[in-house]
Amino acid sequence: MSVNCLRISVTDRCNQRCVYCRPRGDGDFLARAQILRAEEILRLVRLFAECGIDRVRLTGGEPLVRRDVIPLVAGLAGADGIREVALTTNGVLLEAMAADLKAAGLSRVNVSLDSLHARSYGRITGRENLSQVLRGVRRALAVGLQPVKINAVILRRLNASQILDLAALSLDLPVIVRFIEYCPTSCRTEPAEGYMPYAEIRGIVENTFGRLTETVVVPGNGPAAYFQIDRGARDPWPGSGDLWPVARDPRHGSRGTGYGIIGFIAGRSMVFCSSCNRLRLTSDGLIKPCLYSARPYDVKALLREGASDDRIRALLRAIIAQKAGLSRLNASREDFCMRKVGG
Known part of the structure; x- marks a missing residue:
């Protein structure tokens, strides 16, 4: 199975407290400076597209609480090589934002x-x-x-x-x-x-x-x-x-x-590891080849230390190549919070 889908958690914040995702006492939200900026996400998606990614899904937390989510959708929808931008939401803000999201280029929800x-x-x-x-x-x-x-x-x-x-x-x-x-x-x-x-x-x-x-x-x-x-x-x-x-x-x-x-x-x-076609990018800039990956890759550090496109692209290709050998048998147990990795 070729890897062509990227799930991007654009925030760890949410306006609900679902018992399976964000129960009371689950810790503080990340500081704004820890979250990937829109321009960083767009740069990564451009490089991912050069490595074969053509579908993007925005998740959270709740993605619609992010203030710049509509221009972010527009930027992703206009990125070379990206055929589809989708979004997963709890629907609380959807009535007010659906038309603008569609106009920005969102495909489906x-x-x-x-x-x-x-x-x-x-x-x-x-x-x-x-x-x-x-x-x-x-x-x-x-x-x-x-x-x-x-x-x-x-x-x-x-x-x-x-x-x-x-x-x-x-x-x-x-x-x-x-x-x-x-x-x-x-x-x-x-x-x-x-x-x-x-x-x-x-x-x-x-x-x-x-x-x-x-x-x-x-x-x-x-x-x-x-x-x-x-x-x-x-x-x-x-x-x-x-x-x-x-x-x-x-x-x-x-x-x-x-x-x-x-x-x-x-x-x-x-177990559907052999047919999994996706990678995950957390809101604080970690790439997880699998939801259960024991070892995420800190791409935010590369972005903020001024790494070149070539260096980041090489890492992305290595991660995609590594994914082929992953399975639940060699991944971690459920040691994560859904709101932090994008569910």
């Missing part, structure tokens, strides 16, 4: 949405802004940031009961819903007992919606496996989310207009 029930959403995120996030999803659809993918991390004691509601959302709105296995980390997150494996989540969906048919979703080319819900089984689940009428606003899609496509990212129960 993934929105973290772990529940359609206000109470459990609040327990997971520490905030009460579910309706705001749903408005952001609809706004993203309206301005053409498509496909919109909904990312739902499933936690046994918090939102496992809403798996069917989330699956049904793929039928109500033209979005792709992806169920993500919870990854416990060293950052005082939800206990490992909250983990639900892919097979169990899929079984819950199939018990109501019938057998899922494997399908292909091209944009992203990542680790998710995608499936089509049988179109003849569109109405077995009415949906019981607190804000279901909001989600099913007829101006933005109703039962029968959604794709009916769901995905699964089985980061713990399955």
